[in-house]
Structures are given as C-alpha cells and as structure tokens.
Amino acid sequence: MNAYKKEGKIYLFNSKYKNFNFPYTITSEIKKIVDQRLEESINYLKNSFIEIDGIKEVSLFDVSMGANIQPKKYHAELYNRIKTMRDIASKKGFDTPVFMTLTPPSYLKPLKQIKLKSKNTYKLVDNPKFCGSANFIKESRDYLSDVWRKFLQQQIFKDIKKEFNERMIYLRTYEPFLDGSTHAHIVLFIPSKFKERFLKIAKKYFKTKTDIKTEFNGDIGGVVAYLLKYVLKTFKNGISGELSDITYWYIYYEIRRFSTSRTVIPMYLYRKIKGREFFQDLEEMTNLYNDGYISCDLIADPFKMSNCEKMLWNDYKIDAIVVSVNGFYETIHYVAYKRNENVKVVFPDKKVGINGEQAKVKSLVPIIKSSIKTDEEVKSNFLVSWTQKTYSEMSDLELFEYYTQVYHGDKSVVQLAILENYLLYRGFGRLVGIDERHKITDENMENLKEYFQQEKMIMELDF
Numbered sequence: 001m002n003a004y005k006k007e008g009k010i011y012l013f014n015s016k017y018k019n020f021n022f023p024y025t026i027t028s029e030i031k032k033i034v035d036q037r038l039e040e041s042i043n044y045l046k047n048s049f050i051e052i053d054g055i056k057e058v059s060l061f062d063v064s065m066g067a068n069i070q071p072k073k074y075h076a077e078l079y080n081r082i083k084t085m086r087d088i089a090s091k092k093g094f095d096t097p098v099f100m101t102l103t104p105p106s107y108l109k110p111l112k113q114i115k116l117k118s119k120n121t122y123k124l125v126d127n128p129k130f131c132g133s134a135n136f137i138k139e140s141r142d143y144l145s146d147v148w149r150k151f152l153q154q155q156i157f158k159d160i161k162k163e164f165n166e167r168m169i170y171l172r173t174y175e176p177f178l179d180g181s182t183h184a185h186i187v188l189f190i191p192s193k194f195k196e197r198f199l200k201i202a203k204k205y206f207k208t209k210t211d212i213k214t215e216f217n218g219d220i221g222g223v224v225a226y227l228l229k230y231v232l233k234t235f236k237n238g239i240s241g242e243l244s245d246i247t248y249w250y251i252y253y254e255i256r257r258f259s260t261s262r263t264v265i266p267m268y269l270y271r272k273i274k275g276r277e278f279f280q281d282l283e284e285m286t287n288l289y290n291d292g293y294i295s296c297d298l299i300a301d302p303f304k305m306s307n308c309e310k311m312l313w314n315d316y317k318i319d320a321i322v323v324s325v326n327g328f329y330e331t332i333h334y335v336a337y338k339r340n341e342n343v344k345v346v347f348p349d350k351k352v353g354i355n356g357e358q359a360k361v362k363s364l365v366p367i368i369k370s371s372i373k374t375d376e377e378v379k380s381n382f383l384v385s386w387t388q389k390t391y392s393e394m395s396d397l398e399l400f401e402y403y404t405q406v407y408h409g410d411k412s413v414v415q416l417a418i419l420e421n422y423l424l425y426r427g428f429g430r431l432v433g434i435d436e437r438h439k440i441t442d443e444n445m446e447n448l449k450e451y452f453q454q455e456k457m458i459m460e461l462d463f
Contacts, residue, residue, distance in 0.1 A: 092166050094191055098213070102184045108139055110136060111178070144182060170186055170261050173257060278334070295321070399426060417448055
C-alpha cells in the first residue's frame with residue numbers, strides 16, 4: 001500500500017490496479033518516459049539555432065516560451081497576463097472576482113476517499129461508480145470544458161455584455177486529483193451589482209461538487225496570488241530542479257496548464273513587439289490594439305497576386321507591426337516590429353539523443369523569402385508558397401509556421417481540427433497541445449469551437 005503526504009494529510013492507496021496506486025497515476029515508468037521526451041526536446045532546441053546574415057545568433061531553446069522548456073519565462077509572462085487581466089477587469093467595472101473549483105462526475109473518478117480514524121489520514125479505494133474508461137483524464141477535462149462553456153451561455157452574461165459592452169473575463173487552470181482525474185480552478189470577474197444573482201445561478205447550475213469563493217485577503221489583487229498558488233505547483237522545483245508528480249501529469253497527459261478569455265492583445269503579436277521597452281506594457285498595448293492603434297503591414301502571397309487569385313487571410317505574412325500613439329500635436333507612428341529577411345533557422349538533420357550529442361544540420365531554411373517583381377522571377381527564383389502546397393508537401397518548419405498564422409486567423413474549426421490532426425501525425429502534438437486526434441463530428445462541434453476560442457501558448461518560430 002503506497003502512502004503519499006500532501007498538505008499535511010496522509011493518503012493510502014489501496015487499488016486493485018497498479019497505476020491507481022500512484023499519485024496522479026504517475027508511475028516510475030511514466031517518469032522515465034517523460035524525462036527522456038523532455039531531454040530530447042530540450043537538446044533538439046539547443047541544437048537548432050537562428051542565423052542572421054550567416055552568423056549564429058541564438059538557439060531555439062533560448063527563445064522558447066514553453067512551460068516545460070523555459071518555466072521561468074513562462075511564469076513571468078503568465079503573471080503579467082493574470083495581473084493585466086485583473087487590472088483591465090477592475091477598470092471596466094468587473095470589480096468582483098469569483099474563484100470557482102469545478103469537479104468531474106463520479107463516473108470519471110477511478111478512486112474514492114475514505115476517512116480513517118487516524119488524524120488527517122485517508123484511504124483511496126476503487127470507486128464502484130467509475131466507468132472504466134482508459135481515457136478518463138481527457139474525458140474529465142472535456143466534461144469540465146463543456147459544462148463551463150454552456151454555463152457562460154446563461155442569460156446573466158448576456159445582460160452583463162449588454163450593459164458593460166464587454167465579454168466575460170476569466171482565467172482557468174486545470175489540476176489533477178490524486179487519482180489522476182481533472183478538476184478546474186477558475187477566476188471569473190463580474191460587476192459587483194451582479195454578484196448575488198451570479199452566486200444564486202452558479203450554486204444551482206453545476207451538478208457536481210463546486211466550491212465558490214468571493215472573499216480574498218486584501219482587495220481584488222488577492223485573487224492573483226490565489227490563482228498563482230495553483231499554477232506554480234506545476235513547475236520544476238526551484239531548489240532541486242526536479243519535476244513534481246503534478247508536472248509529470250501535465251506533460252505525460254498533455255494537459256494545457258492555463259487558458260483565458262480573449263481579453264488582452266493576442267500574445268503572438270505582443271511577443272513580437274515587447275522586445276522594445278516602450279511596448280512592454282501589456283495593458284497599454286491591449287488598449288491600443290482594441291482602439292485600432294496597432295496595425296500590421298503584410299506580405300502577400302506572390303503566386304496568388306501574380307495570378308490575380310482571390311486572397312485569403314492566410315495568404316499574408318506579417319512584415320511589420322506599427323503602433324500609433326497620440327502626441328501633443330500629431331499622431332506618432334512607431335515601427336514596433338520589422339521582419340528581417342536575413343533570418344534563417346537551422347535544424348538538426350537527425351534526432352538528437354538524450355546525451356545532447358551535437359547533430360549535423362540541414363541546409364538553411366529561410367523564414368523570409370525575397371520579394372518578387374515579375375512572373376519570370378516567380379518561376380525561376382521562388383519556391384512554391386506553402387499556401388499552394390498540401391500538408392504532406394510542407395516541411396516541418398513550413399507546416400508549423402503556417403499553423404501559428406492559421407490558429408490566430410479566421411479558419412473554420414473543422415479546418416483547424418484537420419490541421420492539428422495532421423500536426424499530431426507529424427509529431428508536433430506536444431507543441432500544439434494535443435495527444436489524440438480531434439473528433440470531427442456534428443456532435444463535437446461545440447467542443448471544438450470552445451477549444452479553438454482559447455488563447456494558446458504556442459512556441460513561436462516566427463522572427
């Protein structure tokens with residue numbers, strides 16, 4: 001019988017099934033798999049680098065924002081997003097934070113707790129109501145996602161939108177129970193005048209155990225610390241550098257740590273401009289973006305242009321981002337980001353082993369292609385644009401760059417699901433946050449819409 005101590009309590013695992021006798025179902029075999037995957041990913045990024053004018057500048061590891069690759073960078077950006085959303089909510093009149101914990105139904109929980117006579121001691125035994133699904137972790141997450149999406153369709157939120165002209169502002173993180181099933185912690189900001197009505201609706205709506213908290217230490221800022229308490233548990237131990245069992249759970253089952261409503265400027269734009277100190281204030285950039293003071297100069301697909309074909313949004317690449325600021329006498333336009341035509345990315349030509357062996361590199365893959373003037377130059381000097389290729393014809397870099405643009409555009413959820421399914425087939429599953437194919441059926445359309453409406457933490461390769 002395995003014993004596990006958590007927050008001053010002792011849990012004794014007593015299941016007939018091996019995996020359920022380990023916290024979060026993370027066995028030693030799973031830890032070895034995750035350790036190897038993570039080390040291979042890190043070594044691959046360290047052996048992939050950016051060149052500018054033929055000079056090696058920086059590795060992809062150094063510029064990665066991945067939670068498992070660069071947790072300190074991820075945490076810093078995460079804190080900035082949470083704090084900014086809190087400040088925006090307060091200024092827009094959404095001054096009451098509500099902290100909610102949503103849980104899955106009993107049939108998606110393989111174990112149940114029994115309180116023992118010993119102080120703070122519990123036994124975890126097999127739950128007779130458990131459905132027996134091997135995919136219960138993802139199914140419990142999907143259940144929570146679906147019930148939250150439907151809850152946001154209640155009339156109260158339509159009334160808030162009508163009065164305040166603002167969609168709901170929320171932050172959500174998933175976390176495992178000891179049996180591995182998923183529960184969600186959500187911070188929702190609402191106007192104080194709707195607080196009592198909201199609490200009355202919420203307490204009746206959810207069918208599973210739901211905790212709701214509206215009082216925090218200090219003012220509205222206390223909710224930031226409350227949410228971060230849960231998020232910080234998912235990173236490496238700051239002293240030993242070891243992964244916690246919860247971190248193994250996130251990585252192995254590929255559960256997204258954190259998602260939010262689309263309240264702030266899209267992160268793929270913000271990451272391009274935040275390198276300059278003047279554009280680092282996320283709230284200010286969000287306000288400028290919402291007021292139309294941030295614009296993008298685009299590069300059009302030369303093939304479609306030369307052939308006079310209809311242009312779609314994904315036939316353009318961002319060439320420059322211009323931020324406009326009102327001065328004393330006139331509006332000043334700043335070029336916050338400019339695409340560098342001499343930037344190239346070099347990838348290893350073989351899988352990098354866990355010992356970090358330096359791999360040989362492929363020929364340089366240009367991120368930017370030269371501008372085209374004539375049809376003849378198109379035919380002789382320009383590779384076929386990837387918008388003209390099938391997925392199978394694209395290189396890994398082309399496919400992933402195409403995806404980062406497509407995800408933030410207006411593609412249909414069916415097209416996005418098909419693309420992510422192919423990325424999974426190519427081995428990009430961990431980068432885009434999936435480990436199984438999307439079900440593209442009429443019954444699953446609402447779940448797909450909710451999934452693709454969230455802001456993703458995608459590793460940027462677009463410099």
